[in-house]
Amino acid sequence: MDMPNPLIRRLRIAAPMSAADLDRLSSLCRNRQDVPARTRLIRQGDPPRSVRFVLSGMAYRHKSLPDGSRSIIGYLFPGDFCDLHVAILGKIDHSITTCTPSTVVDIPQSDLDDIMATAPDIVRAFWWATLVDEATLREWLTRMGRRRADRQMAHLFCEAQLRLAAVGLAEDNRFFLPLIQEELADTLGISTVHANRVVQKLREDGLVDIRDQAVAIPDLPRLREFAEFDPAYLHLSRLPQDTGPIRQGPAERVC
Amino acid sequence: MDMPNPLIRRLRIAAPMSAADLDRLSSLCRNRQDVPARTRLIRQGDPPRSVRFVLSGMAYRHKSLPDGSRSIIGYLFPGDFCDLHVAILGKIDHSITTCTPSTVVDIPQSDLDDIMATAPDIVRAFWWATLVDEATLREWLTRMGRRRADRQMAHLFCEAQLRLAAVGLAEDNRFFLPLIQEELADTLGISTVHANRVVQKLREDGLVDIRDQAVAIPDLPRLREFAEFDPAYLHLSRLPQDTGPIRQGPAERVC
DNA sequence: CGTTAAGTTGACACGACTCAAAGGCGGTGG
DNA sequence: CCACCGCCTTTGAGTCGTGTCAACTTAACG
Numbered sequence: 001m002d003m004p005n006p007l008i009r010r011l012r013i014a015a016p017m018s019a020a021d022l023d024r025l026s027s028l029c030r031n032r033q034d035v036p037a038r039t040r041l042i043r044q045g046d047p048p049r050s051v052r053f054v055l056s057g058m059a060y061r062h063k064s065l066p067d068g069s070r071s072i073i074g075y076l077f078p079g080d081f082c083d084l085h086v087a088i089l090g091k092i093d094h095s096i097t098t099c100t101p102s103t104v105v106d107i108p109q110s111d112l113d114d115i116m117a118t119a120p121d122i123v124r125a126f127w128w129a130t131l132v133d134e135a136t137l138r139e140w141l142t143r144m145g146r147r148r149a150d151r152q153m154a155h156l157f158c159e160a161q162l163r164l165a166a167v168g169l170a171e172d173n174r175f176f177l178p179l180i181q182e183e184l185a186d187t188l189g190i191s192t193v194h195a196n197r198v199v200q201k202l203r204e205d206g207l208v209d210i211r212d213q214a215v216a217i218p219d220l221p222r223l224r225e226f227a228e229f230d231p232a233y234l235h236l237s238r239l240p241q242d243t244g245p246i247r248q249g250p251a252e253r254v255c
Numbered sequence: 256m257d258m259p260n261p262l263i264r265r266l267r268i269a270a271p272m273s274a275a276d277l278d279r280l281s282s283l284c285r286n287r288q289d290v291p292a293r294t295r296l297i298r299q300g301d302p303p304r305s306v307r308f309v310l311s312g313m314a315y316r317h318k319s320l321p322d323g324s325r326s327i328i329g330y331l332f333p334g335d336f337c338d339l340h341v342a343i344l345g346k347i348d349h350s351i352t353t354c355t356p357s358t359v360v361d362i363p364q365s366d367l368d369d370i371m372a373t374a375p376d377i378v379r380a381f382w383w384a385t386l387v388d389e390a391t392l393r394e395w396l397t398r399m400g401r402r403r404a405d406r407q408m409a410h411l412f413c414e415a416q417l418r419l420a421a422v423g424l425a426e427d428n429r430f431f432l433p434l435i436q437e438e439l440a441d442t443l444g445i446s447t448v449h450a451n452r453v454v455q456k457l458r459e460d461g462l463v464d465i466r467d468q469a470v471a472i473p474d475l476p477r478l479r480e481f482a483e484f485d486p487a488y489l490h491l492s493r494l495p496q497d498t499g500p501i502r503q504g505p506a507e508r509v510c
Numbered sequence: 511c512g513t514t515a516a517g518t519t520g521a522c523a524c525g526a527c528t529c530a531a532a533g534g535c536g537g538t539g540g
Numbered sequence: 541c542c543a544c545c546g547c548c549t550t551t552g553a554g555t556c557g558t559g560t561c562a563a564c565t566t567a568a569c570g
Binding site: 065066067073085086128131139141146147186189233 | 389444
Binding site: 181182193196197199200 | 548549550
């Protein structure tokens with residue numbers, strides 16, 4: 001398979017890169033490590049370690065509460081960094097667990113130092129990646145705060161479709177998404193039983209077709225409208241996109 | 256009033272700084288601008304502009320949905336940056352609105368370039384600030400996903416107490432927090448009516464005393480226990496803190 | 511005083527949770 | 541090859557948290 005490196009595929013969205021930069025990114029992938037499914041890559045409370053990213057497979061970030069409940073706060077698809085950011089903080093405040101067999105790449109500190117010193121476009125792309133992560137967290141927060149479970153789940157599928165398509169893993173609006181319903185529930189902040197009912201409702205309404213750990217979206221525009229999905233926050237395109245009308249709050253001045 | 260600059264107060268938590276660095280931070284505050292309450296500092300959809308931070312007053316980040324509902328996704332207290340991060344992305348994906356009269360400081364690009372080139376400790380502290388913002392978003396996401404409204408609100412007050420205390424604005428577990436109940440509701444993802452009932456319940460239970468736009472916490476440990484508040488995510492102390500037991504998921508291996 | 515924004519209250523509807531049990535499905539071992 | 545087992549999904553019934561709508565009170569302000 002001559003699929004291009006997903007890291008490159010993703011970072012090229014952030015900024016155009018020279019051939020030398022692309023070579024450099026390829027050469028980062030020396031230290032590969034295969035990891036089975038349902039395995040913790042990073043454990044809440046661990047000290048920071050070297051920077052890693054997902055080359056293939058799928059994983060999620062999650063936090064656990066004292067009562068045993070769990071909250072999934074983000075997904076890692078091929079090309080996403082595990083911990084580009086946390087090294088500067090003393091301690092990692094969340095866990096990362098694979099949901100499929102995955103390949104992760106460990107970037108030696110020396111490579112990073114080298115890039116920092118001599119490849120400003122790559123540094124800029126790294127920055128971009130962390131900022132997109134943060135923008136995604138903000139979007140998830142509004143999704144969770146102001147949408148009911150069915151629209152939330154639709155929104156999640158819209159996001160997965162776009163992110164996977166960006167790295168070539170979603171053809172014809174079909175993609176592999178090996179989540180059990182308990183994981184869907186922990187992502188949306190609902191119970192497993194309710195997640196099941198929502199999945200069924202979306203299926204009945206013909207919005208998504210979930211089968212065999214794969215998702216198919218028969219009518220993407222319709223699903224996006226239902227989910228009120230505005231892809232701008234993923235910053236996957238540098239083209240200007242209109243984000244629709246923005247409410248002007250009452251009793252509020254403009255600076 | 257000889258209160259030290261809140262930016263300095265905050266960034267010193269991240270890393271010890273030389274006298275020269277401290278001077279440099281003070282000298283950033285040349286371009287001050289006074290802004291009235293309920294004024295938009297940044298509007299969703301705007302192109303990025305120069306970096307700013309809050310010197311005094313209070314503001315919040317928020318996103319609006321097409322149906323007019325609003326989600327508040329973060330608070331800015333003195334010493335917090337508005338937009339340290341978003342300049343690299345093409346477009347700002349959320350708004351910032353003041354909730355009190357505030358003073359914001361505009362940092363000229365030339366000052367930033369200068370710092371980037373010659374003050375690595377300050378750059379590191381800037382990084383730290385964005386990472387704490389991101390960690391806070393993750394915590395908010397789990398708070399919203401897995402806690403009921405009363406514990407959520409308690410959690411919000413615990414966070415405000417600690418963050419304000421870090422910049423000297425919360426003495427004796429009392430602090431100024433000029434939020435109307437609609438804003439509380441939009442922060443927690445609940446309705447205004449329900450926010451009102453939760454406030455009353457917390458008052459009755461003697462957990463918080465909200466009066467005249469100020470919050471007093473009679474028994475901070477008790478409130479923290481009720482809210483399941485673990486301050487680690489704010490990274491306000493470099494001391495190791497124990498975060499309690501972490502659930503080991505079933506059917507999950509350790510990498 | 512009249513006006514407006516914020517806080518409060520009650521009644522009712524509905525989304526979501528819990529508990530419990532049953533069905534599907536792929537393993538593994540006898 | 542079948543029986544068994546564990547994991548996941550599905551279903552039902554009852555409860556509870558939260559939303560909605562509407563009215564009323566209180567405080568702030570000119």
